[in-house]
Amino acid sequence: MKKEEQITGRQLLTMAIMAQLGIEVLSLPHQLAENAGRDTWLSVLLSGLTAQVGIVLLWWLGSRYPTRPFYAYSSQIVGRPLGAFVNLAYGCYYAFSGFVVTALYCNTLKRWMFVITPDWMILMMLLLICGYAATSSLKRLAFISQSFMLFPVICFLLIAFSCLYGMETRNLLPVLSEGWTPVMKGIYFAFSAYVGYDLLLYAFPYVKGGKRKVLGIMSLANTCTMLFYIVVSLICTTMFGQKQLLLIPEPIVFILKNYKVEMLQSLDILFLIFYVCIVSATIYVYFYLSAKSFQNLSKKGVGKQSVWVWVIVALCLLGSFFIDEQHDLTQTSSFQDKLSILFVVGLPLLLLIISGIRGTGRRSA
Amino acid sequence: MDSSVAVTEKALKEIFAEQSDFQTQRLILDGAEFGLFYFDTLIDPYQVQEFILKPLQSRPHEAIRDSITIIDLTESTDLAAAAQAAVDGKTLLQRNGESLLYLLSADLKKERAVNIPTNERVLRGGNEAFIENIDTNLNLMRKLITSTEFIIKTYTIGKLSRTKVAVMYIKSVAQPSFVEELDRRLNDIDIDYVEAPGFLSELIHDNKFSLFPQLLVTERPDRARAYLMEGKIVIATSGSPDALILPVSFWAFLQSPEDYQNGWLLGTMYRLLRLACLILAIGLPAFYVSVCSFNPQLLPINFVNTLQSSLKYVTLPPLAEALSMMLLLELLKEATIRLPSPIGQTVGVVGGIVIGTVVVQSNLVSNTMVIIVALTAVASFTLPSYEMNSSIRILSYPAVVISAYFGLYGLAIYFMMIIIYLCRMSSMGIPYFTPPFSFSETKDTLFRAPIENHRKRPAETAAGNPTRLRSPRSWKK
Numbered sequence: 155m156k157k158e159e160q161i162t163g164r165q166l167l168t169m170a171i172m173a174q175l176g177i178e179v180l181s182l183p184h185q186l187a188e189n190a191g192r193d194t195w196l197s198v199l200l201s202g203l204t205a206q207v208g209i210v211l212l213w214w215l216g217s218r219y220p221t222r223p224f225y226a227y228s229s230q231i232v233g234r235p236l237g238a239f240v241n242l243a244y245g246c247y248y249a250f251s252g253f254v255v256t257a258l259y260c261n262t263l264k265r266w267m268f269v270i271t272p273d274w275m276i277l278m279m280l281l282l283i284c285g286y287a288a289t290s291s292l293k294r295l296a297f298i299s300q301s302f303m304l305f306p307v308i309c310f311l312l313i314a315f316s317c318l319y320g321m322e323t324r325n326l327l328p329v330l331s332e333g334w335t336p337v338m339k340g341i342y343f344a345f346s347a348y349v350g351y352d353l354l355l356y357a358f359p360y361v362k363g364g365k366r367k368v369l370g371i372m373s374l375a376n377t378c379t380m381l382f383y384i385v386v387s388l389i390c391t392t393m394f395g396q397k398q399l400l401l402i403p404e405p406i407v408f409i410l411k412n413y414k415v416e417m418l419q420s421l422d423i424l425f426l427i428f429y430v431c432i433v434s435a436t437i438y439v440y441f442y443l444s445a446k447s448f449q450n451l452s453k454k455g456v457g458k459q460s461v462w463v464w465v466i467v468a469l470c471l472l473g474s475f476f477i478d479e480q481h482d483l484t485q486t487s488s489f490q491d492k493l494s495i496l497f498v499v500g501l502p503l504l505l506l507i508i509s510g511i512r513g514t515g516r517r518s519a
Numbered sequence: 520m521d522s523s524v525a526v527t528e529k530a531l532k533e534i535f536a537e538q539s540d541f542q543t544q545r546l547i548l549d550g551a552e553f554g555l556f557y558f559d560t561l562i563d564p565y566q567v568q569e570f571i572l573k574p575l576q577s578r579p580h581e582a583i584r585d586s587i588t589i590i591d592l593t594e595s596t597d598l599a600a601a602a603q604a605a606v607d608g609k610t611l612l613q614r615n616g617e618s619l620l621y622l623l624s625a626d627l628k629k630e631r632a633v634n635i636p637t638n639e640r641v642l643r644g645g646n647e648a649f650i651e652n653i654d655t656n657l658n659l660m661r662k663l664i665t666s667t668e669f670i671i672k673t674y675t676i677g678k679l680s681r682t683k684v685a686v687m688y689i690k691s692v693a694q695p696s697f698v699e700e701l702d703r704r705l706n707d708i709d710i711d712y713v714e715a716p717g718f719l720s721e722l723i724h725d726n727k728f729s730l731f732p733q734l735l736v737t738e739r740p741d742r743a744r745a746y747l748m749e750g751k752i753v754i755a756t757s758g759s760p761d762a763l764i765l766p767v768s769f770w771a772f773l774q775s776p777e778d779y780q781n782g783w784l785l786g787t788m789y790r791l792l793r794l795a796c797l798i799l800a801i802g803l804p805a806f807y808v809s810v811c812s813f814n815p816q817l818l819p820i821n822f823v824n825t826l827q828s829s830l831k832y833v834t835l836p837p838l839a840e841a842l843s844m845m846l847l848l849e850l851l852k853e854a855t856i857r858l859p860s861p862i863g864q865t866v867g868v869v870g871g872i873v874i875g876t877v878v879v880q881s882n883l884v885s886n887t888m889v890i891i892v893a894l895t896a897v898a899s900f901t902l903p904s905y906e907m908n909s910s911i912r913i914l915s916y917p918a919v920v921i922s923a924y925f926g927l928y929g930l931a932i933y934f935m936m937i938i939i940y941l942c943r944m945s946s947m948g949i950p951y952f953t954p955p956f957s958f959s960e961t962k963d964t965l966f967r968a969p970i971e972n973h974r975k976r977p978a979e980t981a982a983g984n985p986t987r988l989r990s991p992r993s994w995k996k
Contacts, residue, residue, distance in 0.1 A: 164956060263928065267814075279925065279932050287939045293950075297942035300954035302935075419819045427927045431935060 158223075158292050160362050163371045165296035169357070170375035172299040172435035173350035175306055175382065177258045180404040180429075182347055182383060183390035187399035190340030192326055194387040197340025202380030204341060205348035208499050209372045212351070215506045216358035217365045224355035225450035231509045240501070241447045247497045248444035251349075252437045253470040254490040256280055259433045260474075261483055262404060266426055277474045284434050285467035288441035289460040292360055295442060302431040306382070309425065309432070314385055316409045321392035346491040347383060350436060351376060352498045356443055441466055520596045522618035524554035527598070531556050531611075534602050541605070546572075548579040552615035561608040566625035571610065583614060583621050591624035607681075630655060636738050638905060643780035645741040653683050653757035659740045660687060660755075664747065668692075674705050676719075680712030683757040684719070687743075692750040692981050697766065697947055701752055715756030716763050723765070725946055730913060732906035733946045735764040735771050742776045750981030766947035766980065770955075770964035772907040773797070778967045786967035793901055794965065800899035800911045801937070804841045805918035805930050807891045811837040813926030832882040838923035840884050844892040845916065847874065852896075949979040 161169075178185075183194060190197040219227040225244070229237020260276045268276060287298055330337065354372055361368050390405040402408055410422040418424065445462035449455050477483055521527060528543045535541040544555040553575060557567070566589075574586045584592065595601045601611055601620045608626030613619070633655065636648035649656045657671055668691045674684045684705065688698055704723045713719055716736050724733040737743055738761050743753045746764045754763040764771070773793045778786035811830065815823050833840065851870035855863045875893075878884045895915065902908040914937065921929040941952035955961040959975065962968040971991040978985065 168956070267926075268928070275925075276928065279929070283932050283935055283939065286936065290939075290943045294943050297950065297952070297954055298939050300956045301938045301942060301952075303954075303956070416819065417822075418817060420816055423814060423817055423927070427931050430928070430931050434935060 158360050160360050161293050161296045161357065162362050163367055165300065166357060166361050167371050167375050168303050169296050169299045169439065170351055170353055170372060171306065171378050172302060172432065173353050173439045174348055174375065174379040175432050176255055176350065176436040177262065177433055178347035179383070179386055180262060180406050182344065183387050183405050184399055184403050185343050186340050186387065187396060189343055190336050191332065191396060192391060193330060193337050194340065194391055195384050197337050198344045198383045198387050199380065200337065201341045201344035201348060202376060202383065204345060205351060206373060206376055209351050209354065209376055210369070211499070211506065212354045212502055213369045213372065215502050215509070216354060218509055220365060221359050223359055225447045228505065231505050231512070238451050241450050244497060245444045245447035247493055248440045248447065249466045249469065251490055251494065252440035252444065253473055254487050255433060255437050255440070256470060257474060257477055257483055258487055259430070263426060266407065267423060274471065274474055278471055280430065280434065281467045281470055284437040284441055285463050287434070287438040288445060288463045292357065295438065299435050302435050305428055305431040310382055312410060312421070312425065313389060313406060316412060317389055319412045321389065323392055325392050325395065346494055348376070348379060349494045349498050353439055353443065355502065356446060520598050520618050522616050524552055524613050524615045527613055528554055530598055531602065548576055551579040554613040556605060556611040558605060561627060562610055562625050563627040567610055571612065571623060571625065583612065587623060589623045589625060593622045594619050595622055628652065633659065639737060639739050639742070639903065641775065641777040644776050645739065647740055648738045649740060649755070649760045649762060651758050651760055653685060653755055656755045657685055660743065663740055663744045676705065676708050677710060677712040682713050685755045687747060687753040687755065689747050692748065692976065692984050693752060694750060694980060694982060697752060697980070700947060713756065715759035716761045719754065719756060720763055726944055729944060730910045731769070731944070732772065732904065732910065733951065735767045735904065736761045736906060737764060739776060745776065749977050766949055769941060769952040772902065772904040775903040783967050783969040790965065790967050796898035796901040797911060800895050801914050801918055802930060802934065803895050804845060804891055804915055805922040808837045808841050808919050809922035809926040809930055812923055826887060829885045829887050833885045835883060838919065840888045841919045842916070844884055844888055848892055848896050849912065
């Protein structure tokens with residue numbers, strides 16, 4: 155396998171933010187309104203802090219093996235056959251996650267704009283473009299993410315400034331009206347929006363600068379994402395009543411409809427379309443990670459990265475034909491939420507414990 | 520190599536048996552016998568008479584090195600090499616009894632005068648342009664950079680044409696690895712002749728299938744100098760008034776020498792304008808087509824009404840409308856380049872007024888489309904590099920097609936594809952497109968920061984010697 159080029163701290167920051175931000179921004183306030191109600195923002199905040207703990211966890215694991223990516227040392231922790239199995243599982247998980255994000259975005263797009271366009275057409279274009287990006291190296295992916303970074307900034311500003319059109323801060327009160335239980339439940343749902351920081355598992359050894367710097371950058375990235383989500387949820391909660399939020403699946407789009415610009419009538423359409431940049435940044439990172447983990451099935455490397463990526467893309471395209479209805483999609487995505495907790499928090503924690511007990515890594519690294 | 524003039528003459532005549540412009544002369548001056556061999560189409564008779572024959576006549580018995588007053592004087596004992604030198608324009612001289620040939624440079628130099636640049640005009644800045652004679656070009660460059668660090672290396676490329684190619688760089692700034700890599704690539708070229716800059720750039724660039732230009736072509740010595748100072752390498756070729764600059768990034772194609780003459784605020788403004796034009800040139804017709812055919816709700820109702828009224832009687836669908844107008848524009852552009860200038864103006868009138876007006880009046884194409892296409896064309900021509908603006912215009916065709924079928928979503932995907940493609944490209948091992956992310960990266964790419972802020976040379980091309988200026992404007996203290 156070719157050796158990966160190093161990326162700078164800034165590049166890691168962008169990649170992490172772009173990987174974390176995804177389709178969830180659109181639906182987060184709606185999803186959380188069912189659970190956390192008025193205290194959505196609190197759930198989002200606490201969930202972000204949980205993600206921060208997760209980052210420290212991954213960082214801890216990574217810093218035990220500072221010269222190699224996760225897929226290379228996984229078999230050192232649990233042994234060769236089991237390690238290959240772990241890599242295989244991660245590969246499948248990332249491919250599946252990439253697929254779910256693609257399907258969710260295309261579904262949103264279809265509902266809002268392309269009502270009669272066949273699903274697979276929209277999906278295929280997005281998959282192809284993400285596959286094309288995913289065949290490049292980590293450094294080039296970072297370049298791509300940096301180029302697309304403009305869009306989250308614009309989106310954030312658009313969303314933040316929409317509060318000019320009147321908001322009702324009293325909607326936030328009373329805080330913790332129903333105690334901590336709904337907030338805690340909300341943390342679980344909000345957590346899926348933070349997933350993506352697991353990029354650290356792979357990228358850790360390729361970042362320029364020391365271990366501490368990596369942790370600092372990841373925390374900064376997480377904080378930025380957290381800020382983004384908190385602003386989104388605050389604005390949605392203040393601009394809509396709770397009953398409305400329960401009915402509106404994508405409140406952000408409605409908020410943008412509010413903008414009255416002389417030249418453009420519907421900003422929301424432009425937003426939804428150019429949101430593809432943000433979504434694709436998540437998808438290609440997933441595809442890339444998936445291809446990398448498949449490649450690392452054996453020590454020498456199995457197959458070429460590009461071949462794996464196109465296989466994954468083809469499978470995703472095939473898979474899309476089996477998910478026709480809204481109902482299927484919701485189920486799949488909630489399944490993916492559970493999976494992601496297992497793969498992003500559960501497995502790394504387990505591996506860290508095993509690695510601690512067996513005491514591998516420290517010396518050999 | 521024989522010491523007798525008669526034998527040498529015979530040998531050379533055998534080599535050049537079919538050449539009617541090869542001349543041999545045997546002179547007997549005060550008892551000493553000389554042989555003079557040359558191509559009369561290549562030499563300057565005045566120089567030969569004045570600096571070779573006259574000194575020989577007056578001091579025939581002195582050593583040739585002492586009597587001949589020509590500075591470029593070499594000796595050769597190899598007849599084949601001497602024959603090649605004769606083809607290169609040298610006059611060969613032999614004294615009977617010495618078994619060596621003197622190669623004297625008295626060749627005829629026909630060149631046009633150094634002119635003002637025709638393709639890269641600026642309002643402020645130098646008005647010298649390279650010409651076809653490489654020696655003159657190198658002279659221009661040497662005069663612009665009078666430093667011992669400025670290196671010119673020459674290569675001979677082309678088995679038959681034996682074209683002189685000069686590679687220029689600044690030793691303390693340029694990355695040695697680039698110079699070595701370029702040396703390797705140039706030495707590997709095995710071809711009968713080179714057409715510069717086209718052949719040369721195609722033979723040394725990295726991505727064969729790339730639509731984007733990877734080497735910057737310039738006819739301005741001052742521009743070449745500016746890039747040399749950043750650690751880049753300039754290649755000049757004999758017979759071509761264009762120099763190649765490498766390795767360059769995407770942003771170099773948005774830079775114009777004038778940006779540095781006009782003050783940084785203006786420079787920045789024009790830079791941003793060019794970037795905007797680049798995006799317009801790729802996407803404007805496509806945006807229009809997708810708004811017309813898919814998303815009219817994007818625009819306010821008054822706007823849509825205006826659009827509708829202009830589209831009302833138009834027979835062609837927006838896609839065909841856009842494509843035909845864009846093609847028409849490209850035809851006009853191509854025709855005006857080829858035609859002699861008086862006819863070119865006629866074509867301009869025919870194209871601009873007759874076609875433009877009539878096409879609209881006959882309801883083949885809408886008014887708005889004409890405006891859009893004209894705007895696109897003008898926008899594309901604001902880019903200082905001809906190569907870049909052509910590629911940009913080519914890129915706008917697929918954009919129109921894809922947005923006619925997939926609307927704005929297709930256009931967004933298309934733009935993403937271009938960005939991904941750019942991000943993946945490399946030129947001589949350095950990334951072709953680096954997104955301007957930190958302030959230091961935007962200084963000379965997106966913006967043109969004040970000179971005093973350009974303290975570092977670009978990190979990719981001048982890694983070894985990054986400091987450009989230490990304390991500019993220190994008089995302020």
